Amino acid sequence: TCLQSGAEPNLADLNVYGILTAIEGSDAFQDLMNNTKIQPWFARMKNLVEPHRIDTSIMTILECIGCTLIVYGIPFSMFVFTIAHHPFRIIIAMTSAFFWLISMLLSSLLRFMVVPLRNQLAFAVLCAVLFQEIFRYLFYRVIKKAEFSLQKVQLQELTAKGMTFDRFAVAYAAGYGFGFISGTFSIVNVLSDTTGPGTIGIFGHSQDFFIATAFLTLTIILLNTFWSIIFFTSLDKGGIHRHLGPALVVITHMLFSCLTLLNRTTKPTYSIPIVNAFYNTSKMSSAAQRKKIAIVGSGNWGSTIAIHIADKIADLKDEYEQKILMWCKEETLDDGSKLTEVINEQHENIKYLPHERIPDNVIALPDLCESVKDADILIFVIPHQFVKKTCEELKNKVKPSAFALTLIKGFYIDEETNNILLVSQVIKNTLNIPCLSMMGANIAREVAEKVFCEATVGSRDDKHSETVRQLIDGPFFRIRVYPDVEIIEILGGLKNVIAMCAGFADGLNAGFNTRAAVLRLGFREMVNFCRLVEKESTAEIYLESCGIADLIASSLGGRNYNGAKKLAETNKSLKEIEKEDLNGQSLQGPGTAKEVYRFLQGRNLLDQFPMFRDAYLICEQKIKPHCLLENLTNHPEFQRK
Numbered sequence: 126t127c128l129q130s131g132a133e134p135n136l137a138d139l140n141v142y143g144i145l146t147a148i149e150g151s152d153a154f155q156d157l158m159n160n161t162k163i164q165p166w167f168a169r170m171k172n173l174v175e176p177h178r179i180d181t182s183i184m185t186i187l188e189c190i191g192c193t194l195i196v197y198g199i200p201f202s203m204f205v206f207t208i209a210h211h212p213f214r215i216i217i218a219m220t221s222a223f224f225w226l227i228s229m230l231l232s233s234l235l236r237f238m239v240v241p242l243r244n245q246l247a248f249a250v251l252c253a254v255l256f257q258e259i260f261r262y263l264f265y266r267v268i269k270k271a272e273f274s275l276q277k278v279q280l281q282e283l284t285a286k287g288m289t290f291d292r293f294a295v296a297y298a299a300g301y302g303f304g305f306i307s308g309t310f311s312i313v314n315v316l317s318d319t320t321g322p323g324t325i326g327i328f329g330h331s332q333d334f335f336i337a338t339a340f341l342t343l344t345i346i347l348l349n350t351f352w353s354i355i356f357f358t359s360l361d362k363g364g365i366h367r368h369l370g371p372a373l374v375v376i377t378h379m380l381f382s383c384l385t386l387l388n389r390t391t392k393p394t395y396s397i398p399i400v401n402a403f404y405n406t407s408k409m410s411s412a413a414q415r416k417k418i419a420i421v422g423s424g425n426w427g428s429t430i431a432i433h434i435a436d437k438i439a440d441l442k443d444e445y446e447q448k449i450l451m452w453c454k455e456e457t458l459d460d461g462s463k464l465t466e467v468i469n470e471q472h473e474n475i476k477y478l479p480h481e482r483i484p485d486n487v488i489a490l491p492d493l494c495e496s497v498k499d500a501d502i503l504i505f506v507i508p509h510q511f512v513k514k515t516c517e518e519l520k521n522k523v524k525p526s527a528f529a530l531t532l533i534k535g536f537y538i539d540e541e542t543n544n545i546l547l548v549s550q551v552i553k554n555t556l557n558i559p560c561l562s563m564m565g566a567n568i569a570r571e572v573a574e575k576v577f578c579e580a581t582v583g584s585r586d587d588k589h590s591e592t593v594r595q596l597i598d599g600p601f602f603r604i605r606v607y608p609d610v611e612i613i614e615i616l617g618g619l620k621n622v623i624a625m626c627a628g629f630a631d632g633l634n635a636g637f638n639t640r641a642a643v644l645r646l647g648f649r650e651m652v653n654f655c656r657l658v659e660k661e662s663t664a665e666i667y668l669e670s671c672g673i674a675d676l677i678a679s680s681l682g683g684r685n686y687n688g689a690k691k692l693a694e695t696n697k698s699l700k701e702i703e704k705e706d707l708n709g710q711s712l713q714g715p716g717t718a719k720e721v722y723r724f725l726q727g728r729n730l731l732d733q734f735p736m737f738r739d740a741y742l743i744c745e746q747k748i749k750p751h752c753l754l755e756n757l758t759n760h761p762e763f764q765r766k
């Protein structure tokens with residue numbers, strides 16, 4: 126040794142002293158003291174160093190706390206923010222952790238049984254990875270079975286408790302459970318070593334051992350979460366993805382685990398799991414970004430559009446979450462069953478769209494807010510008189526980044542200003558999200574039977590238009606987009622009133638020439654009315670499906686037309702007719718006729734719109750339907766120069 130009496134110890138002294146104190150008390154240490162001349166030097170060093178010694182137990186405990194925070198900090202936040210509030214996810218995570226434990230048990234059993242390879246690390250890695258992946262797959266199968274039963278019998282109950290069956294969340298919670306338990310198993314021993322007696326490199330390895338292991342364990346937890354998401358969502362997607370996703374997971378898991386075999390080469394191996402995690406995060410985030418669709422309404426048109434969209438998105442699995450939530454105002458049917466249960470069990474809306482199969486991925490929910498909670502696209506399709514109340518209930522309950530599309534034909538007149546208040550405006554103003562409109566000649570039953578039709582979409586946002594195109598446009602349902610959101614919507618409401626006029630004319634057995642005049646003059650009033658309110662971007666809009674085509678279709682076979690025809694034939698009130706013929710479906714024409722009448726009256730314009738005026742008065746049974754036909758001769762159209 127070089128430490129002279131009275132001199133300061135140099136680095137070599139400190140180094141050797143550090144090593145000896147680490148083994149102090151052992152046989153080797155005693156041997157050294159007894160059989161060499163090192164003892165006086167050691168005593169001098171002890172005198173000099175001990176007064177300056179930092180309490181190592183505090184240091185090592187701090188290291189243990191630091192490593193624990195590295196390992197569990199992020200997973201803990203993930204748990205608190207994404208799992209803890211969902212009992213269903215907690216159950217999934219715990220069950221998945223249990224599956225991991227069984228996989229490890231079986232893997233150890235196999236290793237133990239194959240005696241020649243028992244001590245080969247590579248064999249252990251192979252067994253561990255294969256068993257984990259087999260159990261990941263088994264877990265997926267079990268959940269798939271459970272999902273089916275849950276949806277069949279318990280959906281309402283689950284929803285009421287905030288336990289919706291969200292496949293992505295299930296994959297996430299399953300991966301989290303798998304990762305958490307696997308990470309915990311690989312770190313607990315290491316963490317206990319961090320508490321002392323010394324934390325300087327094990328077996329001469331890097332001093333960064335503990336911290337590196339902590340980061341690696343965090344990576345294990347995160348990777349397992351990503352792997353389950355990739356694994357489960359790929360299996361859900363089907364096709365080639367069924368094989369690619371799981372293969373990717375098994376390969377990356379194997380590569381990651383094989384790092385164990387490189388332990389002795391130390392440093393560069395740390396970067397591999399980080400690259401792996403990065404790659405998996407990017408794969409996973411694309412799955413997380415899949416847009417969710419909610420349909421607010423499940424009547425005749427609501428159920429039809431749900432079927433249509435479910436068919437459309439079946440080919441767009443990367444972009445759209447396949448499950449479509451459809452809000453269904455709960456009602457008890459004649460046999461005592463609940464409508465939502467019937468829809469989810471029989472996959473048919475036997476009340477509002479009988480004999481049409483609703484795909485399994487359309488789930489009817491009785492809870493309005495639950496149905497739209499995570500939705501990126503909200504499709505409103507309820508009778509217009511319920512829009513204000515429905516939107517009020519949804520206030521502050523929808524994603525701020527979502528957008529809406531209204532298929533509702535009808536509007537309000539603001540009581541204070543006597544101005545038109547469109548459904549799209551109510552949605553926009555109450556929910557604070559943009560709202561597009563789609564109207565056209567779309568008699569629901571025919572759309573459900575895949576009979577060719579077209580529609581007009583009102584949108585001023587190219588991205589949203591593209592989304593609507595993806596969801597709706599197809600070989601038997603073509604759409605055209607215009608920026609005239611409001612005019613499209615007003616036309617949709619007004620045509621119901623003029624279709625009633627066509628019904629009155631047919632009910633009175635009017636001549637074909639007169640029936641044609643009713644349609645032309647009615648269409649003229651529709652255009653003139655729109656021009657009182659909004660300036661169209663182009664007059665072409667009136668020749669689109671939302672204009673002339675919807676009027677023709679509705680006047681040939683719409684519910685409003687049929688109801689009005691029956692009124693003219695029987696003298697019954699529309700309320701009675703609605704009750705007798707429509708089994709809960711709703712005539713939108715009478716309500717709109719009333720609103721239009723009020724709007725025109727407030728502006729002293731009733732004489733300029735005699736058909737709108739008379740339609741309302743007939744609905745109210747204040748005049749007879751023949752008056753409408755008699756008044757055609759003095760229509761203001763004939764005073765026009």
Ligand SMILES: NC(=O)C1=CN([C@@H]2O[C@H](COP(=O)(O)OP(=O)(O)OC[C@H]3O[C@@H](n4cnc5c(N)ncnc54)[C@H](O)[C@@H]3O)[C@@H](O)[C@H]2O)C=CC1
Binds near residue numbers: 508
């Ligand atoms: N049926 C069709 O062929 C077409 C309808 N439309 C329009 O779509 C809208 C919806 O029509 P449909 O789906 O046919 O409905 P519908 O006429 O079948 O009405 C029944 C629906 O109204 C719901 N409802 C009853 N009371 C309610 C309340 N208090 N709050 C909320 N919802 C309630 C019922 O739950 C049921 O889903 C209407 O504005 C209609 O003009 C547009 C194009 C085609």
Ligand SMILES: O=C(CO)COP(=O)(O)O
Binds near residue numbers: 565566624679
């Ligand atoms: O809007 C419709 C077709 O485009 C349906 O009209 P009805 O509500 O009169 O059936």
